[in-house]
Amino acid sequence: MRQKSIAVIVVAAGKGERASAAGSSDPKQYRMVGGVPVLTRTIQAFLDIPYIERVLPVIHPDHADRYAALGLGDDRLMPPVVGGASRQASVLEGLKALAPLRPDLVLIQDAARPFAAPDVIGDVVVVLEQYDGALPGLPVTDTIKRTLDGRHVAATEDRSQLVAAQTPQGFRFGQIFSAHMRASTIRRQFTDDAEIAEWAGLRVAMVMGDPSNIKITHPEDFARAERIIHGDQIMETRVGTGFDVHQFEPGDAVWLGGVRIPHRAKLKGHSDADVALHALTDAILGAIGEGDIGVHFPPSDMQWRGVASTVFLKHAGDLVAKARGRIVNLDVTIVCEAPRIAQHVPAMRGVIAETLGIAASRIAIKATTSETLGFTGREEGIVAMASASVEVPRVD
Structure with a gap:
């Protein structure tokens, strides 16, 4: 018997606003999550399975550069x-793109579920x-109550008849494509693809899911995802400090925190001399x-001559x-009389956050002067001090 061809649609077209950290x-x-983008983990879970023939991501129109990265x-x-x-609508676009290939089966996976296990997929x-x-x-293990107004209990559901649905949800391609096309012509939004299949009269079965196959929806779900990756590994927090100084030389701008700031001089160094990032x-x-x-x-x-110091920072993050x-958090203090730093702090935090793949809320940047004392007071150079706290698995 011919082995059935299997394609996967990874639905990644949402903005993911509910899960955005401050x-x-x-x-x-x-x-x-664990140093790897969520979408990369989700896609790789299917690429790791040899019998999967095609994986098709469906992305937001504004995310082409993010996906390429x-x-x-x-x-x-x-x-x-x-x-x-x-x-x-996004799933339907994916089905349309797969139609010329005519796979026998299609699996539809939420991008925000990065832990789909091979056994569950199989x-x-x-x-x-x-x-x-x-x-x-x-x-469902919790007792489920029905409410009509969000305040008062109207009924208690029979949880023995309830299950929490996960993905991937699998279908025979032609049937689910036809069902999605029909569903697109009515004024109703379905909660998942299985509901569309049910509405279309298809027979849908259930297999046992996996408690680790979580859907990342809220900010706190990222901490849960980290626990899944690290298992029962006990983590410990370590602190590191950094200090750097660069003198001025003739020029028209300085690089600080990954941001180019116009100035009457530049910093001298082998790279871009970004004292803050160093x-x-x-x-x-x-x-x-x-x-x-x-x-x-x-x-x-x-x-490394003239290279952007974000290269060094990303290496440390990797x-x-x-x-x-x-x-966990980063703290930088920049000491100089000039240029003025405050107005550039948001941009610096943004560069550092993007380079390391962390929230800008975990980064503090402060600037001060030396009250005209010493070489910084004489505007001969800039000093930067930094501290970093990092959680790593404990090694006894």
């Missing part, structure tokens, strides 16, 4: 298509031998016991992720 502009599917590469990964105004596929559709579900990079490296910036990027190596850690 100070973070990243939609939830592009935020980091993931750097995903696999022959089975199709170019993303743009989604619609609702999840239902169970859904197996059930499709006998049913038109299948979905993973978990028994101190911050050293602080992060110190927190995880990885030496200093000179160990990783020797000034004698000409490939080492934190490699150590299965996470950055």
Whole structure:
């Protein structure tokens, strides 16, 4: 018997606003979990399964650059298509894009579920031998109350008949495509693809879901996701400090915190001489016991001449992720008489947050003067001090 062809639609077209942490502009599917973007984890879960022939991401029209920055590469990964105004419309766009390939089966996965296990995916596929559709579900353990106004209890539901639906939800391609096309012609929004299948009269079965197959919806779900990745690993907080100084030389601008600030001089250094990012990079490296910036990027190596210091900072952040850690908070103090720093602080926080994949609310940048004392007071250079706290697995 011919092996059935299987394609996957990963629905990533939402803005993910409910899960946005304060100070973070990243939609939830592009935020980091365990040092890896959520969407990367979700897609990779299916690419890791050999019998999956195609994976098609459906993305928001404003997220093309964010998706490209993931750097995903696999022959089975199709170019993303743009989604619609609702999840239902986005799935339909994905189905239309797959139609020329005519796969036998299609799995539809929420981008915000990065922990779909191979066993769950396999169970859904197996059930499709006998049913038109299948979905993973978990028994409801809480007592469920019905309310009509959000304040008063109207009834108690029989939880023995209730399950919490998960994804991936699998279907025979032709049937679910036809059902979605029909559903798009009526004024009704369905909550998931299984509901559309039910409405269309298809037979939908359920397989046992996985408690770890969570959907990231709210900010606190990211902490839960981190716990899933690290398991019962006990974490400890480590603190590192950094200090750097650069003198002025003739020029017309300085780089501080990844931001170009017009000035009557520039800072002298082998790279862009961003004293703030150098101190911050050293602080992060110190927190995880990885030496200093000179160990990783020797000034004698000409490939780093004039390079942006965000390269150094990202490397430090990548080492934190490699150590299965996470950055808790960063604090930078810049000491100089000029240029004035305050108006540039939001931009600096934004650059650092984007470089490290953390919320800007975890970053503090302060500026002060030395009251005209010393070399900073004479405007001969700039000093930066930084501290970083990082959570890493405890090693006894």
